[in-house]
Amino acid sequence: MGFLAYVLRRLAFLGLVLVGVSLVVFFLLRGMPGVDPRAAYIAPGLPISPDALSALRKELHLDEPLPVQYAYYVADLLRGDWGYSRTAAQPVLDALLGRLPATVELAVVAVVLSAALGVPAGIVAALRKDRAADVAVRVLSITGISFPVFWLGIILQLVFFYYLGTLGLPSLPSRGRVGDLVALQYPLGAVTGFYVVDSLVRGNLPFLLSALSHLVLPSFTLSLISLAAVVRIMRASMLEVLRQDYILLARSKGLPARVVVLRHALRNAITPVLTTAGTTLGILLGGAVVVETVFSWPGIGRLAAQGILNNDSVLVVGFTLFVATMMVLVNLVVDVLYAVVDPRVRY
Amino acid sequence: MAPPVAERLREAARLLRHARLATAGFVVFLVILATGAAAPFLIPGSVVRDVQFSAKLAPPDAIHWFGTDDFGRDLFSMVLLATHLDLRAALSVVGAALVIGIGLGALAGFVKSLDEPLMRITDVFLSIPSLVLAMAIASVLGRSIENLSIALVFVSWPIYCRLMRGQVLSEKEKPYVRALRSLGVGRARMIVRHIIPNTVFPVVARAPADVGLILITLAALSYIGFGPGPYVPEWGSLVAAGQAYIFQAPWLVVFPGGAIFLTSLSLNLVGDWARDVFDPRLRS
Numbered sequence A: 001m002g003f004l005a006y007v008l009r010r011l012a013f014l015g016l017v018l019v020g021v022s023l024v025v026f027f028l029l030r031g032m033p034g035v036d037p038r039a040a041y042i043a044p045g046l047p048i049s050p051d052a053l054s055a056l057r058k059e060l061h062l063d064e065p066l067p068v069q070y071a072y073y074v075a076d077l078l079r080g081d082w083g084y085s086r087t088a089a090q091p092v093l094d095a096l097l098g099r100l101p102a103t104v105e106l107a108v109v110a111v112v113l114s115a116a117l118g119v120p121a122g123i124v125a126a127l128r129k130d131r132a133a134d135v136a137v138r139v140l141s142i143t144g145i146s147f148p149v150f151w152l153g154i155i156l157q158l159v160f161f162y163y164l165g166t167l168g169l170p171s172l173p174s175r176g177r178v179g180d181l182v183a184l185q186y187p188l189g190a191v192t193g194f195y196v197v198d199s200l201v202r203g204n205l206p207f208l209l210s211a212l213s214h215l216v217l218p219s220f221t222l223s224l225i226s227l228a229a230v231v232r233i234m235r236a237s238m239l240e241v242l243r244q245d246y247i248l249l250a251r252s253k254g255l256p257a258r259v260v261v262l263r264h265a266l267r268n269a270i271t272p273v274l275t276t277a278g279t280t281l282g283i284l285l286g287g288a289v290v291v292e293t294v295f296s297w298p299g300i301g302r303l304a305a306q307g308i309l310n311n312d313s314v315l316v317v318g319f320t321l322f323v324a325t326m327m328v329l330v331n332l333v334v335d336v337l338y339a340v341v342d343p344r345v346r347y
Numbered sequence B: 001m002a003p004p005v006a007e008r009l010r011e012a013a014r015l016l017r018h019a020r021l022a023t024a025g026f027v028v029f030l031v032i033l034a035t036g037a038a039a040p041f042l043i044p045g046s047v048v049r050d051v052q053f054s055a056k057l058a059p060p061d062a063i064h065w066f067g068t069d070d071f072g073r074d075l076f077s078m079v080l081l082a083t084h085l086d087l088r089a090a091l092s093v094v095g096a097a098l099v100i101g102i103g104l105g106a107l108a109g110f111v112k113s114l115d116e117p118l119m120r121i122t123d124v125f126l127s128i129p130s131l132v133l134a135m136a137i138a139s140v141l142g143r144s145i146e147n148l149s150i151a152l153v154f155v156s157w158p159i160y161c162r163l164m165r166g167q168v169l170s171e172k173e174k175p176y177v178r179a180l181r182s183l184g185v186g187r188a189r190m191i192v193r194h195i196i197p198n199t200v201f202p203v204v205a206r207a208p209a210d211v212g213l214i215l216i217t218l219a220a221l222s223y224i225g226f227g228p229g230p231y232v233p234e235w236g237s238l239v240a241a242g243q244a245y246i247f248q249a250p251w252l253v254v255f256p257g258g259a260i261f262l263t264s265l266s267l268n269l270v271g272d273w274a275r276d277v278f279d280p281r282l283r284s
Helices: A003-031 A037-041 A050-059 A066-079 A092-127 A132-146 A149-166 A180-185 A195-202 A205-242 A245-252 A257-269 A271-275 A277-294 A300-309 A313-341 B005-018 B020-042 B045-049 B075-110 B112-126 B130-141 B145-171 B175-182 B187-199 B207-226 B235-243 B251-278
Strands: none
Touching: A003 A037, A003 A066, A003 A313, A003 B112, A003 B130, A037 A050, A037 A313, A092 A132, A092 A205, A092 A257, A092 A271, A092 A277, A092 A300, A092 A313, A132 A205, A132 B207, A132 B251, A149 A205, A149 A277, A149 B207, A149 B235, A149 B251, A180 A205, A195 A205, A205 A257, A205 A271, A205 A277, A245 A257, A257 A271, A271 A277, A271 A313, A277 A300, A277 A313, A277 B130, A277 B207, A300 A313, A300 B130, A300 B207, A313 B130, B020 B075, B020 B251, B045 B075, B075 B112, B075 B145, B075 B187, B075 B207, B075 B235, B075 B251, B112 B145, B130 B145, B130 B207, B145 B187, B145 B207, B175 B187, B207 B235, B207 B251, B235 B251
């Protein structure tokens, strides 16, 4: 089977997954037993006229059979009409896209952190299997996944913002993406919405430093969510590769251990870490809801959490669809890249 | 033929003696479980309504071991009562998801016509991050711990279904299954009496770690806004309530969060060991 056929098959599969996701989302909004679909569109506790209710009924096509409603719903989604969010006071898709750069910036730094810490830790654990270093890595990663991240985030704020601050030491900011004063004194004309990129492009050094310092605590907290998974996958995959014949050959040629591990083994062992990137991203976007709430980070996760408090299901369900779509797209890119790098997967 | 159940359990017990960390985790979890189970009998429910604003935010001392909260209530009692609620919810969620997942997974592996549709359904569920999907379901159902638990069952069963199906697919090719079939053993009896007991261990081995994960997820969702309100003690909402006083009274956050951490750590220590013992790929 050729490369193109492989890509088309993956596209078809991921397309089917998206159809499935849209069905789940549609069912949540319109088909839940005992839930009036109109409730999601009305602010609770406010009076509403019968005229407005019947207008809403017509607008949502509630008099049509469910399959017809679904067709209308998907047509709206494809046109970019994901409904109106009361929480953001703007259309759902606009609200999500506008806050996306903040979340992506946070997630990218978290991914880099968990790879930078997790890959070496996994390699060391594999090389020292069942010895002190392996056990230490294992215990640390078990401890890491046991932390409720919201709690850890608050404790980090307490230590690195409050305690360091009261001791008169340099402390880390605990809320938001950039200092208020810095934002006023050195305004940044938005280019991409990624503060680190924008301030580099504009040469705005104070803004860059403030943005970086605001990233430290939230991105570290978020990275802990995926760190243990990276370590575990890296360790298992490294152990697998080290057992293979070509590693034995490389060793018996007399190559130094460092070269065997880093040049020969790592290249093959790292692929499982890369292929799980889509799943990892999904876990991080879920974690972002919690971490962004703790650190008042103005991204899509915090918006979704505010939507929950407002009973704004249109927004919360839209957020779910948005995250699932992002995961599917990332998985597609990963699959295609993987097929480019490793011809074996096409067969 | 696979070794009988009793033999596997003996082997597990032998391995447990060699795993000190897992044993420690197991003992700690049993203590927490017993405490949580006994909490409603030890602590009068009136503690929750015992609001005394004059005594609020008192630091830990000999009478109030964890201090008092922003309503002047004894935080130690609140955390213990929350232990009961959170553990019961997490154990029920994982129990229900296991039963559904194992049942549907065994069916998918055994009945060809059900395999494809069930697997496509799990594809869809597994393509949405579980915390995000649980959020959406619970938000539509309405904010409450019960609805949150239902949502978590919805997002947890597919992984068990997948694992179980894989187990059953390889198990049903084994000679003893063919032998039993030729003896005239029916399909239902085959699945319930023979296939499931022989394949369920690697699937159930995930359960301890998953209870830990569900505890954290439940508390996290409760923290961001699905909490039951100030008169029902729950770990995540205790942390959320305490966050407003974090610099003034850090114990309001430290103790409830510490309880979540300790419980999930103990479960993960057991889970890590269970995965090693029952994962067929790691055994030689």
